[in-house]
Amino acid sequence: EPEVTQTPSHQVTQMGQEVILRCVPISNHLYFYWYRQILGQKVEFLVSFYNNEISEKSEIFDDQFSVERPDGSNFTLKIRSTKLEDSAMYFCASSRTGHMNTEAFFGQGTRLTVV
Amino acid sequence: QQQVKQSPQSLIVQKGGISIINCAYENTAFDYFPWYQQFPGKGPALLIAIRPDVSEKKEGRFTISFNKSAKQFSLHIMDSQPGDSATYFCAGSDGSGNTGKLIFGQGTTLQVKP
Structure with missing residues (x-):
């Protein structure tokens, strides 16, 4: 699967x-997303990406954040x-599309710890 | 207006019982309401979803009840099993923007006792 x-x-x-x-999305999917989950809190939308550009971003996604699809398979x-x-x-x-009813598949996550 | 409020924060149910998790939304533009299940160390996975043109959707032991006028929806897990122990997130999505963005609730940690 x-x-x-x-x-x-x-x-x-x-x-x-x-x-x-780094992320490798499912190969025939066209929409890509980043979400974050602070420990014990809800999952928050950061950004959506389609056709090599940001389609929507949240207030959290400020100038310190950027996304890229450098080689057609990775999404960073x-x-x-x-x-x-x-x-x-x-x-x-x-996800395959950005339409409603289209399932978004999530990765297992990267735990980032800033010290 | 983007919020989805979820309750309870945690839930303990005996094996065979019914687990009920409730969500309320504010954004009337939401037109897709999925429930995601998350096991420790894993990403959220789609469990079941509903559109607002139906009041109920059932898949196996899992049922979503939807009340559009009250802007509320709930997940019912019938005959709850220890393997159902996980965190459950409701979400809403506004399809008009065609971006696929999901707005999640705060999550409910379910423990099903054997």
Whole structure:
């Protein structure tokens, strides 16, 4: 069964450092997403990406965040200068379309710890 | 207006019992309401979903009840099993933007006791 894969599973970084979280979406999917889940809190939408551009982003997704699909298979989230409050589980997801009723498939997540 | 409120935060049910999780939404533009199940160390996985043009959807032991006028929907798990122990998230989506964005509730941790 196809799945979304994320690497690394756990990343520890120093405050102020740049991190890149990587995702390989399901191969025939066209829409890609990043969500985050701070420990004990709800899953929050960060950004959606289609046709090599951001289609929607949340207020959380400020200038320190960027996304890229560098090679047609990987989908990355870059955090330029990490803050303590960026510590969270980051989930990548993909779907065939952006329409309602289209299931979004989530990866297993990358736990980011900023120290 | 984007919020989805979910309750209870945690739930303990005996094996064979009925688990009920409730959600309320604010955005009347939401037109798709999925429930996701998340096991520890895993990402959320779609369990069942409903559109607002129906009041109920059933898949096996899982049923969504939807009340459009009250802007509420709920998940019922019949004959709850220990394997159902997980965190459940309701969500809403506004399909008009065609971006697929999901707005999640706060989550409910379900424990089914043997």
